Amino acid sequence: MEYKQLFLTWLEEGSIQLPQMLLSHYSKLSLSETELVLLMQIMAFQQKGIKFPTPEQLAEKMTISSESSVAILRRLLQKNLLAIQEETSKDGIRYEQYSLQPLWETLINKMEQENNSLTVQQTILDEGDLYKAFEQEFGRALSPIEVETLSMWIDQDEQNTMIIKEALKEAVISGKLNFRYIDRILFEWKKKGVKTIEQARSHSEQFRQKQIKPEKMNSSRNNNVPFYNWLEQ
Structure with missing residues (x-):
């Protein structure tokens, strides 16, 4: 009977939902463990309908003094991690709450900044690759104009680095390794979505299939596979 009553008391106490993201990143918000627990206590009180627990009430649930509770609350307010x-109320009574x-x-x-930072880092790596x-396909260092053209494809034309690499590959396969040819490929692909x-x-x-069909009758004398000439578009 005592066990059943204990279990009912435990259920009545309820539970709080603590986002995993907060538990994983609280230190990046310059939150100490004590500050985090105090915030959790505020959540617990609010779930019970106590929207503005006193420093004494918070301290009773922790291993800190009322003075420490006041100091922590002040720090959280100053860090803009808590507000009053x-x-x-419906009866027109004004009250305060956390x-x-x-x-x-x-x-x-904070999470958005981290994601943006990772995106920037990945973009730098992709552009470097x-x-x-x-340079590997051309067998030499790129000229300033060629470097500027690459930057234009990325920044102005908003071309994906992987798509640009694929256009480079297409130019190599077609035996027309020059920037004008690659630029035409990218233009056609962008136009086609x-x-x-x-x-x-x-x-x-x-x-390629469209170009191969009309040349089938003459292909017996030439074993080379014809490739599409993008500059004829």
Whole structure:
């Protein structure tokens, strides 16, 4: 019977939902473990309907003094990880409550910054690989004009580095390794809405098939496979 009553008491206490993202990244928000636990205690109180727990109430649930609780609350407010809002009840009574919205906004902004940073790093790596691929196929260092053309394809034309590599490959296969030819390939692909490597390869294959058919009668004297001339478009 005592066990059953204990279990019912435990259920009545309820539980709080703590985002995994907060648990994984609280240190990046300059939150200490004590500050995190105090925020969790505020969440727990609010779930029970106590929207503005006192420092004493928070301290009783932790291993800190009331003075420490006050100091921590002040720090959280200064860090803009906690706010105090003034609300009005249905009866017109004004009251204050803690708001955790600044905490969630700061966490979201932090994650966004990290994602943007990773994206920038990946973009730099991709562009570096692209320049190396061109220099390897051309067998020399690229001229300033060629470097500028590559940058234009990426920045102005918003071409994906993988698509540019595929256009380079198409030029190599066709035996027309020059920037004018590659630029024409990219222009045609963009006009046709080509955005993936699969679409680019399928598009090239279709053009090759169209060129091969009319040349079948003369192909017995020439074993070379004809390739599509993008400059004739």
